[in-house]
Amino acid sequence: MEEGLDAYRTFRREQGDFEALFRAHYPEIVRYLAARLGSRDDAHELAGDVFAEAWRRVPGLRWRGRPVRAWLYRVASNMAADELRRRSRLAPLPELEVADDADAAEDRIAVARALAALPADHQLVVHLRLVEGLPFDEVARVMGRSVGACQMLMLRAARGLRASLAAEGVRDG
Amino acid sequence: MADPTLARDLARALDGEPAGAEASELAALLLAAAEPSRFAVADAAVERTLARLRRPPRPRRRVVPALVPLATAAVAALAAFVFLRTPGSHVQARAARAADATFFVVEDVQARRPGLFPATSVSGYVDGGRGRAHVRIFLRSAGAVAETVLHEDGSVERWLASSDTTTFAPSCDLLPGGCGEVLDPFSFYVRALESGGAHVRRAGGQYLLTLGGGRVEQVAHVDARTYLPRLIEWRQDGRVVAVVRLTSLERQHGGLSPDAWTMSDHGGARVVQLTAAGRPVRVLGARPAARSAVRRWLGPSFGGAAARVERVALTGGSAVRIAYGEDVVVWNYGRVVPPPVLQARSLPAKVFTAPGGAVVHAYFGRAGTQVAVVAFADGNAAVVSRTGANDLVLRAAQLLRRPGSP
Numbered sequence: 388m389e390e391g392l393d394a395y396r397t398f399r400r401e402q403g404d405f406e407a408l409f410r411a412h413y414p415e416i417v418r419y420l421a422a423r424l425g426s427r428d429d430a431h432e433l434a435g436d437v438f439a440e441a442w443r444r445v446p447g448l449r450w451r452g453r454p455v456r457a458w459l460y461r462v463a464s465n466m467a468a469d470e471l472r473r474r475s476r477l478a479p480l481p482e483l484e485v486a487d488d489a490d491a492a493e494d495r496i497a498v499a500r501a502l503a504a505l506p507a508d509h510q511l512v513v514h515l516r517l518v519e520g521l522p523f524d525e526v527a528r529v530m531g532r533s534v535g536a537c538q539m540l541m542l543r544a545a546r547g548l549r550a551s552l553a554a555e556g557v558r559d560g
Numbered sequence: 561m562a563d564p565t566l567a568r569d570l571a572r573a574l575d576g577e578p579a580g581a582e583a584s585e586l587a588a589l590l591l592a593a594a595e596p597s598r599f600a601v602a603d604a605a606v607e608r609t610l611a612r613l614r615r616p617p618r619p620r621r622r623v624v625p626a627l628v629p630l631a632t633a634a635v636a637a638l639a640a641f642v643f644l645r646t647p648g649s650h651v652q653a654r655a656a657r658a659a660d661a662t663f664f665v666v667e668d669v670q671a672r673r674p675g676l677f678p679a680t681s682v683s684g685y686v687d688g689g690r691g692r693a694h695v696r697i698f699l700r701s702a703g704a705v706a707e708t709v710l711h712e713d714g715s716v717e718r719w720l721a722s723s724d725t726t727t728f729a730p731s732c733d734l735l736p737g738g739c740g741e742v743l744d745p746f747s748f749y750v751r752a753l754e755s756g757g758a759h760v761r762r763a764g765g766q767y768l769l770t771l772g773g774g775r776v777e778q779v780a781h782v783d784a785r786t787y788l789p790r791l792i793e794w795r796q797d798g799r800v801v802a803v804v805r806l807t808s809l810e811r812q813h814g815g816l817s818p819d820a821w822t823m824s825d826h827g828g829a830r831v832v833q834l835t836a837a838g839r840p841v842r843v844l845g846a847r848p849a850a851r852s853a854v855r856r857w858l859g860p861s862f863g864g865a866a867a868r869v870e871r872v873a874l875t876g877g878s879a880v881r882i883a884y885g886e887d888v889v890v891w892n893y894g895r896v897v898p899p900p901v902l903q904a905r906s907l908p909a910k911v912f913t914a915p916g917g918a919v920v921h922a923y924f925g926r927a928g929t930q931v932a933v934v935a936f937a938d939g940n941a942a943v944v945s946r947t948g949a950n951d952l953v954l955r956a957a958q959l960l961r962r963p964g965s966p
Contacts, residue, residue, distance in 0.1 A: 399664065400813075403812040405817070406610065409606075409609075409610050410606060410610070413601065413606050413610075414600070414601035414606065417601050417605075418597050418598070418599065418601070421597060421599075422597045431605060438609070438613055439613055442613060442817050443817055443819045444817075445817070446685075446816045446820040447820060447824070498593045498596075499596055501593065502593045502594075513590060513593065513594055514594070514597065516574065517574065517591060518594050518597045518598050523571055535567070535568075538564075538567040538568060538570065541567065541571065541590070542563060542567040542586070544590065545570065545586035545589055545590050546586070548589055548590065548593055549589055552589075
């Protein structure tokens with residue numbers, strides 16, 4: 388109960404203080420979008436749009452037991468999907484930004500590309516747990532799912548990655 | 561191994577705990593895939609983007625409508641009331657501080673007698689300092705049933721689900737029932753407090769304030785630490801009739817978005833505007849006018865079309881219409897909004913700040929209608945286009961200027 392109360396207070400605090408919300412979550416939204424879009428520059432630009440939308444919408448959000456962060460990721464995910472759709476109509480996907488040498492770089496590109504090709508909720512669970520380092524119960528809160536469901540998503544994400552890499556002839560690990 | 565078991569095993573592997581071979585292999589793959597995303601975002605980049613998003617605050621106005629501050633004054637009155645009975649407290653300062661703030665309020669109103677009235681929730685923002693409020697009323701069985709926005713200048717917008725109508729009026733007095741939902745039960749509570757005769761007693765971590773007398777009385781449960789009300793019981797003949805639970809009464813410390821004070825999108829709702837006399841606004845007629853009548857325009861010509869200036873008589877006021885050809889029209893107006901602008905205000909809106917700090921509300925209709933409304937210190941201007949390119953009104957709104965300005 389106390390945990391729920393804290394979550395509610397955090398929600399209201401973030402709702403009322405845009406700058407604090409921005410500083411707390413902008414970097415992670417950039418990282419998430421960079422993985423989705425394959426470009427850090429594009430991620431910065433789109434993350435700006437996400438927070439412009441947050442500036443308009445967050446004060447009007449109603450408490451439904453989920454943190455403002457969940458809303459940010461939902462908007463970021465939708466905007467990333469729109470951007471990828473737009474790109475697919477206009478031009479080929481840009482090369483992923485991986486500065487390294489020779490085979491290792493090629494493998495990393497393949498891994499990053501395989502990750503970017505996963506369904507959005509698979510990418511999100513990987514991002515929240517392994518990039519942002521949230522425990523599974525926090526991941527579950529952000530995603531609005533149970534811990535077990537998030538763990539299953541992670542398993543599917545891993546299998547999806549393994550299958551993509553196998554198809555490209557990349558050794559895992 | 562079954563999938564749920566393997567999923568748990570994988571979770572353990574990701575936590576660095578001992579796990580089976582397959583889970584360990586998958587964990588290594590995931591960690592390798594996630595590794596390139598673990599980069600730091602420079603503070604400078606964060607601050608640069610924040611500076612781009614940050615908008616200048618609107619100037620604080622001194623005009624405060626008579627009714628709205630009652631809601632937050634409730635907090636002040638209550639604080640004052642309690643402190644007056646608490647020796648050594650700084651009543652004036654604390655009361656003033658309580659009133660001069662924006663609160664987010666959520667009230668659940670429930671009848672104790674089944675069937676007396678349906679359980680109702682009231683939630684929204686009340687800003688006593690600037691005299692504005694935005695509240696929604698919900699019935700648990702029916703969802704949102706009404707929404708009211710009270711502006712700094714005392715004008716009010718109300719949407720009612722029952723008639724799916726949004727009404728604009730210059731003051732609360734012109735709306736049937738006034739602005740009760742903005743104020744009650746707070747306002748009732750304040751009036752009761754102000755009338756005096758309350759009995760106060762300490763009960764654990766709270767004060768119990770009994771107000772009124774005779775057959776109907778209220779008992780307010782006030783937090784002894786914050787001096788904010790948490791629960792109000794309405795009693796009749798000693799029995800509780802209704803309970804108002806203030807599930808949230810929070811002072812807002814950050815600047816709120818203008819959207820916090822903007823009516824939600826009720827697409828398709830009928831729009832009615834009332835004049836100061838309570839009559840609906842209509843266009844009564846138009847006649848050519850000199851350029852000296854213009855306060856803001858897009859210049860003597862725009863998009864290759866020369867400006868045609870007309871003064872338009874409206875029920876309860878007038879406006880200046882500057883037409884550039886058939887498609888682009890600029891309106892200059894005060895408190896009475898021209899019907900073509902008003903109709904568009906029920907469309908989905910975007911808010912942004914023009915160079916110079918004026919706040920622009922842009923509305924985009926499904927049939928291509930675009931309207932950008934700019935609130936200047938000396939009046940309002942709106943650019944209306946029915947068929948223009950997507951960003952026409954956004955660009956035009958930022959070009960609005962006084963005649964004679966470059």
